[in-house]
Amino acid sequence: MGKKSLERVKADAATALEKYFTEGENNIDLLRSAGAAVVELRSRFQQKDGSTDWAGRSQDYRDAIRDVYTRAHLSQDQVSKLPGKLGYHVRQALGARISADELEAAGFKAEDPKIRQNARRTTAAALAATVAPSVTPAVLIVHANSLLKRADSGDGLAEMTEQEREVCRIALAAIEKHAASLSKALAG
Known part of the structure; x- marks a missing residue:
């Protein structure tokens, strides 16, 4: 044929x-x-x-x-x-x-769109959880790590929506607010 x-x-x-x-x-x-x-x-x-x-x-x-x-x-x-x-x-x-x-x-990302979409959803859920009233230092560390992984990935922070950026700003403010207690918790 x-x-x-x-x-x-x-x-x-x-x-x-x-x-x-x-x-x-x-x-x-x-x-x-x-x-x-x-x-x-x-x-x-x-x-x-x-x-x-x-x-x-x-x-x-x-x-x-x-x-x-x-x-x-x-x-x-x-x-x-x-x-x-x-x-x-x-x-x-x-x-x-x-x-x-x-x-x-050709200008496309080599990574499968499904994988990128799942990573964005996971990151957004993790960041949204940081604004919950009962955030522990361990939870903040996990969410900060998720944010850092996204920043290091090919997906980057530039592609985030305004809503995701706002959640990140809130999460970073929470991390900054709890930085001293996080340091103490990690120092043992």
Whole structure:
């Protein structure tokens, strides 16, 4: 079986997107299929330096994806919702298809989005717990460690939401307030 033609790839992508919007926006399998179709489409285009346009930035790819949207009969509202709905599935399909180095070269993080999301949730829960009335020194240390790990990771603090930043400020204030008792507790 040979490689699909560009027209066939565009038709497959259009069909996947149209099915997603017409047969049920809650159907993750359709969205996953659409993500894989978009990745297949991106594989057909190159950037100016000759590398594959995995990020979908080339003008040729953008023209092709606009054609896909037209073939899929998507409204402007549906098209505007696609990055949020489809991005995760495109990234997952890319991760299954190309190496971590290629992902990073294309501007994606090599770490799986599920792992990053779980780390953010764990950190947010840990930080939120620090504002509880019965915070012990040991709990503050655990939460401070979680915050430091996040700061040291590729995820970084710059990507935190304003709500997460506020929780961090509160947690740091609690740590600062209890620093003396923490030192005494650790000194034994």
